[in-house]
Amino acid sequence: MPRTPQHEDEGEHQALLRSIPPSLSSSVKSPGLSSDSDDESLGEVEVLRAIESDVLQETATYGRNLNWWSAYILIMSRVIGSGIFATPGSIAKSVGSVGLTLLLWVVGAIISACGLAITMEYGCMLPRSGGEKVYLEFTYRHPRFLASTLVAFQAVVLGFTASNCIVFGEYVLFALDIEPTAFSQKALAVGLLTVITIIHGCFLKTGIFIQNALGSVKIALCVFMGFTGLYVVVFRPNTASGAPPNTEIFAWDNLWKDSNWSWGILSTALFKVFYSYAGLDNVNNVLNEVKNPVRTLKTVGPAALFSACLLYLLVNVAYFVIVPIEELKESRELVAALFFEKVFGQGFGKTVLPLAIAISGAGNVMVVTYALARVNQEIARQGFLPYASILASSRPFNAPLGGLLVHYIPSLLVIALPPPGDVYTFILDVEGYPGQFFALASSVGVLLLRYRRPDLKRPFKAWIPAVLLRIALCLALITAPFFPPEGWQGDVDFFYATYAIVGIGILVFAVLYWYIWTVALPRWRGYTLEEKVEILPDGTSITKLVHITPL
Template sequence: MLLWVLGLLLSVSGLCVWLEFACMIPRSGGEKVYLEAAYRRPKMLITTIFAVQAIALGFTASGCIVFASNILVAANRTVTEWAERGIAIAVIISVTVIHTFVPKLGVHGMNFFTILKLILLIFIVVTGWVVLGGGVSKVPDPHASFHNAFAGSAKSGNPYATALFKVLNSYAGWSNAMYVLNEVKNPVRTIKIAGPLGLSTCGVLYILANVAYFSAATPAEIAASGTTVASFFMKKVFGSAAQRALSVLVALSAYGNVLTVTFAQSRVNQELAKEGVIPFPRFWASSWPFGSPSAGLILHFIPSFIVIVAIPFGDAYNFILDVEGYPGAVMNSLVVAGLFYLRWTEPKAPRPFKVWLPVAAFFMLGQAFQLVAPFLKPPGGKGDTSLPYWLYAIVGISILAASVVYWAVWWVAAPKLGKYSLESRNEPLADGTNVLVYHRVPTEDKRA
């Protein structure tokens, strides 16, 4: 429970950091733009690191898996792992098709599923109040979870770090709006109001929902249930039929999450292509044929599909969230450090919103904990998957290291060995999109 409170506080502090940057630089791109503003040398390094991390880990496989597992619970069916994978693949395909060919439907869908999620959370919260008040005979002691609440708590930092990654993933949407600020009317005013309001509303509902869950079942019962906590809550309070009904709603909520993340991530991919950071930028930057970032959607689809197919399903959800979270904590740390740097080097720059520096420092400490704790041995030497507890951190570090290697080869070593330099040229596409394309210019030609 306290992790949800901590997660909310960290998310609010992170939002404040992002708000300062977003109000200073009100354009799409999110942390890519903020990192580039702070880390201008070596040229293209921070952009490349962000690009590789965003593309390699910008998948929405976890939401697809949640949809698949909950739909099967609702159908009361047990199927093979590959059938479950097939459902998850169908989700990412359908979302990609919707955002590509009927983008307005995708936006309306995101709004609809957001409202559905809020209604579902409010229903769970109110039900929890009824349970706590003793109004449900199936729960004889609704306060059992709150007696000696910290009994059996882990003494290693590793479980808390992995749990915090998952909590923060639930709050993660607070940064999505910064990716699409170009599409927001009056972005500075809107983001200053909508960001804190949306995150605080969501956070309060999440915390109250957790109170509801623990009012109906103890942590031991939830851990032994073999199903999601929301599903077990409905079964405990209303019975199996309600459990299946809720599973449908949770699946739809997960589908909405996939819609939202795909919408934002495809635009990040398109912005990266416009900067010429990734190979074949003219293709990936295209908005053909319906004005949507169709190629960016394909670039988002590819890693999502690979993860769904490649990772063992029993470990997939937890491992995906952990792998996404670790490099994310690195990038978040760099953003906060960049804020401190710009405050020092450009103190008079216009800042329509200024975060209180202790708030930024608190956020940075939270990221530091998430970077160190995964390497602390958990109780029994086992993490939240059957894989080595340190593996997700190593995978995350490897991806970031690979991005540095890619930059060193593309931007430094290859031009030196090939005796050429990379020069950018603005090449408009047929739809009017401006794309920076880097061309090789032989050193001899430049001297001439």
């Protein structure tokens, strides 16, 4: 009889079950499989939300609704944001040459593959929703609750979606030729965030369909831009500007002309490239909803990385062919606008490009909101949010509405409260910096688990040199803000490392909170914190942290 997707899921489940120590295998049940499974070897087992049970697959109460293509879009829409429409001009200006610019996009993909390999090893070993939350809790079990507290702080306090909401508002107003104001930009940004929260919270499958459609449009736009450049090179049609394609720039002597190999310049340019590849681990946050999660994870991440790298190279080549190199270097964030203007004329470019970037921003907000809501739901299930029975439940619309609301509130505040300008940029820098500590911890954690737990089944194993390179990159990103930028005189409003200090301060506050909550108060009041499992009416298992006082 042919194997169905359900049988394949159960086969993966059995393979992972063999990796659990015998002492735990009799007391762990995967909520993704019913107790009357065809495989009698599972037997009747007690529901237990022990850390060790993370090696088992678990199906979300609202089902596995993400096929391979949906998982691919979840990554691609997260990776392809507004960066490819804005950063190539500034990168080309800083490094000087076409060849070095293209080389950096390839190097960025290779280094990003190192981080992807680590998340693939973790995800295939621990196929659960939650991403880094699951991985850090499983790896760093002592001190007790510390890893969980840090992840919860980072996800709830800094896990907001603001930048692409603002981008959406700016470019919609520009396309409609409406004079932008701070209020109108923020109103559109809040409106987008609100609509997406309602769609994902009340209409689960409709939300997946819409984000798949927006992601497909975004990919199609990059393909269109790339092949437009190739078409101009091959057929040399008359463009709106009347200038011939600049193909001689790819001659070997011209390719590397004016290259700037200074490490300081290259590192700054590389950081911009890295941000354009960020989000390759987005599907790890929602593995409870992915069909055949282990098999999907082993292919969808590399496919997305290869696709993104190819699209970025095609679009960059199109820019260099159509836009004169000196104009491109001075274009700043308007390189894509220059491209459309040169090919189609000012009117078409002024309308189509802003709408395309607005669609790109909306697609990014949809997939980020979708994924982070699941992380918040997992944090609530673990007992680290108040009203866990409400926030972890999938009622009333069979969707993680509680996790969406936890994500919505800080995102709304970040959009609405700060004035436009440097303060907003500063907040976004603070958002990203602590994430490097978690990336470092997960990279080191892969090596620790290889040593401590060789018994775990690893359907995918990261290459050790790739792990070491990822660790070195995280250390570089953590220390980089504390080196003064070139020409700094000490007379600016903000100290250059302020955002890093604030980010570290948030982590320190989280550690103090953990110590007071789990160590100081229990000692003072004479109780211990214990975990109690509870099953909600919708079938969701949650952990409640209760105070146990010795008799």
